[in-house]
Amino acid sequence: MGESVPPRGENRRAIRNVAALVAVFLAGLWGGFGYWAYSSRQDAIAMTESGLLQMTHAVEQYVRNMIKMAEIFQVSAEHWLERNDAVNPCADHGFRALIEEFRQRTGGLIEIRLVTPSGDLFCFPDAPGTPLDNVADREYFQAAMRAPAGRRHVGIPVESRVTGQWRLPVTTRMTRTDHGFAVINASIDLSGMIETFESERPKPGGSISLWRDDGILLARAPHAAGFIGRQLMTPGSAQLEMITRHPDGVFLSRDAPIDGVERYVGHRRIGDLPAVVLVTATREDMLRPWRNQMTMAAVVLVVVSIWGALLCGQLVDALRRLGENTQELERLAAVDALTGLYNRRHLLETGSHELARMRRYGSTMALMLIDVDRFKHINDTWGHPTGDCVLRTLAGVMRTAVRDQDTLGRLGGEEFAAILPETDRAGAAAIAERTLAAVRDAVLATTDNGEPVKVTVSIGVTALDAGNDTFESALARADKALYRAKDNGRNRLEMG
Incomplete structure (x- = not known):
């Protein structure tokens, strides 16, 4: 008989973990307030490193959730195509409505696009029957076609030749090509990701950036359009080895790849993806609170506490909405809308x-x-x-x-x-x-x-x-x- 899908335990555990981590972060800051008042310059450095590590974890959660949602959309779309192998998705209103629902659930940040073996790109629901571009020359398409079916690839960001927007392609090669399509591309609007990075990056001179393991810059705030998609860290270099060989950590970079500014860099790998999150603070920014009077430290801690609470709320809300969206997708796939029975x-x-x-x-x-x-x-x-x-x-x-x-x-x-x-x-x-x-x-x-x-x-x-x-x-x-x-x-x- 038709019943609702039970809530996901993994989502509840993730919410508890995020709340616990932020609570530990805030407790550590306030517990160290008295020590900070009498600390030396090295204590200020250690505190900054701790903050960078916490922020890299938060940003890593955000990016991982975004890519996870893109993967869920890809799997749902591919399952629809497999179940409806005799239906032309370009002409089917149900498939177009499904893709549009995905897009609306992320506020337009993620769009599902289908690519033929020859590279013709089809965008849904707009102009589904006409290829908008040929992407055979794009790195993400070539990598997807070389990879085994089902393996996901985070491609080099591209400036769309159709919309002019910078987008991050997450591609997977389809298991079956009954409909004439070979690759599903979950295209993420980089402007939304960069906007989030910009709102959370250490101010004024800090940055948040996303890199591939091969040293290619995927996204950065402040935005650096001239550097996106370029290989700024040479394979085998000390800095690239540092961020790819260890799951997380902090180090001092005396010559940052983009602006050459001396920075403390926090890094964290994104799950099992070939990508790394970097959160940086300039050395000058890091030492400025240490140089200020100790009375200003209390104000800074209040601001950081409020920021941590707001960030925790944002992450918990995002995880909750992700769980609800996943539940709803599973329910819609199995239940008849009119009677509530199974379909x-x-x-x-x-x-x-x-x-x-x-x-x-x-x-x-x-x-x-x-x-x-x-x-x-x-x-x-x-x-x-x-x-x-x-x-x-x-x-x-x-x-x-x-x-x-x-x-x-x-x-x-x-x-x-x-x-x-x-x-x-x-x-x-x-x-x-x-x-x-x-x-x-x-x-x-x-x-x-x-x-x-x-x-x-x-x-x-x-x-x-x-x-x-x-x-x-x-x-x-x-x-x-x-x-x-x-x-x-x-x-x-x-x-x-």
Whole structure:
């Protein structure tokens, strides 16, 4: 029966971890306030390094969540294409609506684009049937085509030849190319990422930047358009070795790659991705609080505490929304919107799974197809809103007739199905009779004049054979039995 998807424990743990880390960060700052008042120059350096490490962790969480969301969108889009291999996604409104929903969920920061083996780029939902560009010359496309199917690649940022925007491509090569597409590109708007970096970077001279393991700059705040996508750290250099060989840390750079300013650099790897987050503070900025009077330190700590609380709130809210979005996507993929029952796709998947389990354990299984009698008459007489009300109420009535272990869903229109595990022909007939009686006695809607609306159903029942039976052939048998029930007067069941 159709139920909501349970919340993700991983998301709750991540929220608790973020809150705990920020709490530890703030407690450490306030605990060290007294020591700071009497500390030496080296103590100020150590405090700055601690702050950089904490900030790199926060930025790493933000970037990792952004890329994780892009991966979720890619997987969802590829699953849709695999499930609908006979449908042209360029002409299908459902696929275009799915892609548009992804885009809206991120405020336009992430867009899903499909690329053909020859490099033709298709953008949804705008102009889905016409390639907007050929990206065969782009590094991200070439890397995706060389990689095994399913492996994700964080490409070099590109300035779009269509929109002029700087975008970060996250690509994956598709497992199947039934629709003529080879690569799914989750294109991230760098302006949104840079704006977030800009709001959080150490001021005034600090920076937040994102780098690939090969020394290519992916994003930076303050924005440096002339350096984005360039290899600014030479492979084998001491600085690149430092940030790629260790999971996190802080070091002093006496010659920063972009501006040559002496900086303290905090670095942290982004999960298992070939990318690193750098958060820097200039040496001059770091020493300035140490040179100021100690009374100003209290003001700085108050500001940092407020900042930490705000950052914690932002991260917790982002993780919460990510969990909610993931839940909603999973629910929409399995549940019929009108009745709240499982949809056709879920029924077919469950049927194949239950048939395999029946064969493995030598159990029994039956299938029941249910169709509302003369449903067109209800729509024609009282209108489609009344018909929809009948279907919703009917779903609730049928839930009471089947068991908790059964899977009840809507195949389409006024046709429903129930998968009955651990059930033989006699048991399935008993459940069908119970369903007939429950529907026959129920008032499913009321007309505008207060007149009750009641219906009957016809049911086709079949038991599955553990030998050479398939779920599709069982559906066909149950369907024939259903039509016999219709021909023999309706409001009855027939065995198939």
